[in-house]
Amino acid sequence: MQMLNHLQDVVQSIKEIQIIAKVDDEENTLITLSTNNLYNNQFLATCTVEGIKRYEDMFGISYLAIDTLEERIFRLIAYYNKQLPYTKPMLEQNLEAFCGKDGYKIVYDYEIDKLTVKIALSAQSMFNTVRDYLETTVPLNIIIDCMLLYNTWNMAKMLTWDTVSTMTWKQLREGDIANVNDY
Structure with missing residues (x-):
């Protein structure tokens, strides 16, 4: 939101007013972002990293450093879905x-x-x-x-030796062997 655009032309040309408008625009941007984050953090599907951290702390759920935001959200959804x-x-x-x-x-x-x-x-x-x-x-x-x-021998027996020889054991065991052209 450009504060300066809402002022009269005579007032816009004053240097002090330009500086005040710039600072005010920055503050309004921060307030808007904070308000949006507060709203989004009310719902698990739209949580930010800070919001998920707050939920995890509340329920004592730990996470790994390599977990994505989506995985952390699913973990919390799983916690909520424990319906007996x-x-x-x-x-x-x-x-x-x-x-x-x-x-x-x-x-x-x-x-x-x-x-x-x-x-x-x-x-x-x-x-x-x-x-x-x-x-x-x-x-x-x-x-x-x-x-x-994991992939089994029955899934891989359709492959030729030429195809299999270009793959590592891990790729053969865990990879998408239906699309072997990726290797």
């Missing part, structure tokens, strides 16, 4: 929110009360969040096995 009682549809709904529609696989073994959740490599950054979510929501009598869903 535990039900399979609720679990699947929350896992879809964390990892995406095709970002996980669930296997129930009813004979030994075991729940296996496999996280797709595309949602690897959400692994710790999903594991923590499962540990706090799944009943204690159910064994939880949470793991990453």
Whole structure:
């Protein structure tokens, strides 16, 4: 907002008024930014880094230095979504929110009360969040096995030796082998 533009031409030409208008514009910009941040920090989806830090401090949630803002927001959403009682549809709904529609696989073994959740490599950054979510929501009598869903030999056997020889073992195990031309 240009304060000087709202003044008469005679007043605009005064040097002191120009300096005051410039300082006033800077203050108005800071006030506008602060007001927008206060509004955005009321909602998890629009939080700034400072807002997320405040929520994490309130709930005692720690974060890693390499976590992105989006990952930190998802961790807080997971904290809020701990809705009991535990039900399979609720679990699947929350896992879809964390990892995406095709970002996980669930296997129930009813004979030994075991729940296996496999996280797709595309949602690897959400692994710790999903594991923590499962540990706090799944009943204690159910064994939880949470793991990453790595590429298997059956997925890679369609590749030729020439293609595979250009890739490292890590790329073959964790990479997107459907798009091998990227390597």
